[in-house]
Amino acid sequence: MTDMPPLSNLAAIDAAHHLHPFSDMKQLNAKGARVIQRAEGVHIYDSTGRKYLDAFAGLWCVNVGYGRKSIADAAYKQMQELPYYNTFFGTTTEPAALLAQKIASHTGENLKRVFFTNSGSEATDTWFRMARVYWKALGKPEKTLVIARKNAYHGSTVAGASLGGMKLMHEQGNLPIEGIHHINQPYWYAEGGDLSPAEFGLKVARELEAKIDELGEERVAAFVAEPIQGAGGVIIPPETYWPEIARICKARNILLVADEVICGFGRLGHWFGHQYYGFEPDLAPIAKGLSSGYLPIGGVLVSDRVADVMVEELGDFYHGFTYSGHPVCAAAALENIRIIEEEGLVERVRDDIGPYFAAAWKSLEDHAVVGEAESVGLIGGLQLAADKSTRRRYAKPDDIGSLVRNHCLENGLILRATGDRMLASPALTISRSEVDEVIEKLRAALDHLR
């Protein structure tokens, strides 16, 4: 322990009293948590004054960048006027109603209603219940099973962690709960074998059809997937994948759920990820970019198909959160969306900074340890490879990814590693020179692997 850096007071307090999510607490306490104190633009600053370029937008969420005073002002004003009232039992508030309307102005014509939650995980639990309630109201109570994907992430609640396909999460808490089945992800680099990406995309999409056959169409309620699988490693599906999935869901009469928690609010250069891929989901959980993380808020976009049944047939939906549509969070989210609109951030990602980032990210493919560097809009996944000519992966993927991530961190760059994939998801406001800095620092970190 003698070579450990001295803990700052705050880190010591933190170690004594604060249990962190997704952290090995023994290791964290030994090292002491890095204390983040302030942020501006795409930069965060720690308690020692060190500056980092946050190429991960917090946790894929600070889409408008840090330091937006107008969001703070909107929240402050709302807090003074009406800090809280609920949306249960026949009441609403101005920010909640206006936010629902604003969201609907950016969705397709059949996706005009939203149910508010506080987070993406709660949004997952919400659509999960809605899907079952929908089929029951239609006289098909046996349609309860949900098909999801291996390595997916849909949150940390019991339903969220069950629908997610993360083995390590399933092992903690006897998950998944009953009624959830997983099929393979469209991860061509690792699992595509000799197939072309297009062939592989079709093959894994058709696993959905096979699973529906196995379970019985009359028992399957829904299929859920992220348009681009985020926490699983930014797995960008081959172009053949989504059209085939949408075809199967329609032909087999099961609800299609697009988890838009990461892809929503501009990240792919469209308001929502399903718009980029050209399909319309029946249900779509949202969170993160909805408020750019300034305050916690999420929701579920609900299609007319489902909403009409809920409104006309169901009566009460016995579900909701004290803070569903919280007025202060809704006011912050409204201001966040106003900024995205006013600054044309979605168009900027689609036509300007997205293509610039794509070219810069792709340029890393000339590096000896990079198997593939793919992106859509401002989300990028980079595959580390022990031998790029054969797509051979490193024996210890987690170690190799952490090594690169730590070299980046030492050099003032925050990126995430999932196994042997490096992930980027910067604010939609990142400048070209900041993109250059990300690439330069990541390249320098990759050089350590040679």
Ligand code: PLP
């Ligand atoms: N869905 C996806 C695709 C996510 O990436 C996340 C969080 O990272 C969630 C759901 C859960 O959201 P939250 O952490 O707000 O509960």
